[in-house]
Amino acid sequence: MTAIGEPKTASLYFRQGNSDKEYHARLESQDDGFVVNFAYGRRGSSLTTGTKTSSPVEYAKAVAIFDKLVQGKQSKGYTPGEDGTPYQHTSSDRQASGLLPQLLNVAEEADVARIVADPAWCMQEKFDGRRMMLRKSGDTVEAINKLGLVVGVSAAVARAAGSIDGDFILDGEVIGDVLYAFDIFEYAGNDLREKPYHERYRILLDLIALNLDDAIAPTHNWTSQCDKRRKLAELRDAKAEGVVFKRLDAPYSPGRPNSGGPQLKFKFVETLSALVTAVNTQRSVGLSLHGDDGLTFVGNVTIPANHDVPAIGEVVEVRYLYAAPALYQPVYLGVRDDILPAECVMAQVKFKSSHAGQHTASSA
Template sequence: MDNCAESATLYFKSGSSDKVYQAQIDAADGGGYVVNVAYGRRGGSLATGTKTKSPVDHAAALRIFHKVLSEKRSKGYTDGDAGTPYLHSESAGRVSGLVPQLLNVIDEAEVGRVVADPLWVMQEKFDGRRLMLRKVGGTVEGINKLGLVINVAAPIAAAAQTIPGDLVLDGEAIGDRFHVFDMLSHDGTELREQPYSARYGALAALLDSAGPSAHLGYVDCWTDAADKADQLAALRTRNAEGAVFKRWDAPYRQGRPSSGGAQLKLKFVATASAVVTTINQQRSVGVSLLDGGGWRSVGNVTVPANQNVPQLGDVVEVRYLYAAQVGGALYQPVLLGVRDDVEPTECVVAQLKFKAS
């Protein structure tokens, strides 16, 4: 970043945990300095925040910067090479006016039908964070799945600046690469009511004309039934996150339908977003899911030593082998971390993958 005065990246690796923490001193637009941070799983899309509520002088920023690094080192983080810088927006946290189209899960039993149907196309499901990117003039901002403005990795923002015209893109961010699968508007033309085939075609043509980028590109899309079947098998073989199926003739509809819908996801790895409802003594938490009008406990999950214990009411992501048919308890749950882009009302029993009877 041009206005980044100083930065450092720390790493923590223990067992299956591999995390990164970045702190940087940025020059504030109105004078003074702020200390911003980005953190999360290495190679993933990082959460961002700030350690200064308002700009401070450089000496104060340095003290805060070094205090933050000292605290992380005391917890086992070690120094490493510089990581991906993030653009920190003063608008972060405000309502953007945009909400992405969210997908329901498709059952394995239904996969064959959509693979064979020419009206459904298939794409790879990436293991990142949902991100909408809005570019207006020289300003690029990110929007999360809740519709809130968030900070964007600087390389992604820089890549977006090379694309001509104002636009809104929808995709998945992994580290400093943005995998784009939809375009909602471009240069004043609203595209959401157009079928996905038209939106995807316009997206591919635009990004092809802008030239290749290491940090932003559109995802492959398979339309032929045989290609879909072959690619689905290939995704399973390389242990990909999953696949996404979309109606080729459907417009863009924000939010998540109560069931079904024109966009569906197939997850090869079972994960669920759940709400922390109890804090146990032995570094574990109890998690629950909405079942009708009430909360159903689905068991306890151990908090890894390198993670802070979540608070009551936090939404957390849990990986598991399967859920019990009776009661829904999660078998072999693993806590992946806190989710700040998922609402408690989204934590429903319908997410679960149950053990075959």
């Protein structure tokens, strides 16, 4: 029997066919009351976090909220389990952090060989995760998404960051319970933004070496022409998402340049962010993009059984072969809560050759 004031936790799982989802709920004390927080999503992915209590409530009310939440999930087929990953909720969830990451433009296929041969550029693998900055200040660790908003983070990543001495701000990509760090722009009270990338990367490696937990890992950096050419071929063969090229002498510049820039991404597959404008029957949604003449319908995509059907107005990520002009062979990847609806533009689209003159490809 739970004692008054004692925290409560529940980890629930749902597996059916290709569906494999997890849901975590936690009742815990905060200030002079209690809150009920949750995290959910595909098993092994970066989970979405939230709260059922916008402000602390008395214990009896928090228990009622917690029990109703758990019972509701169990009525939908979720069952208890003990092998899930706890997520750290933050009371600052979705609040502005005051930080923005450095964003990348697209490298064209014709430019890749030149960049690979240029010693001024390094190359890294582009991970298929979520962009995330980590800010540690004293005992507080905050995760910040692509939009500069504070979000929840895997407890494993937060614990690893907290184990490192000193204050810092890292930049990286999170996949499940691992943050793959590729940059650092503040450390021990020093602003590193104006330092060249090769110096920031060295500082980053030294910092991560102090972390005994593999929940924060460095992104590998290839600098020689031979290594870049070899890894480019290996990553293509392995069907990785792509690579990122960075000028070794460039500072950290938040935001995205109008064109070009010192950091470029080259994808082996095509992806874009689209706006859901229709929910169809049999787990399918209609997608639209902003164009010169307003919203343009670009086709439908089937929602896999291991994903919830997104609502109209949500932004989703889709992989596709090409557009002609509708998306050909679209594959649903998930909801993107770190992409604004205004960013769902036609300029992202890679058209088949007969349409290539109408639009140019850009970054999502």
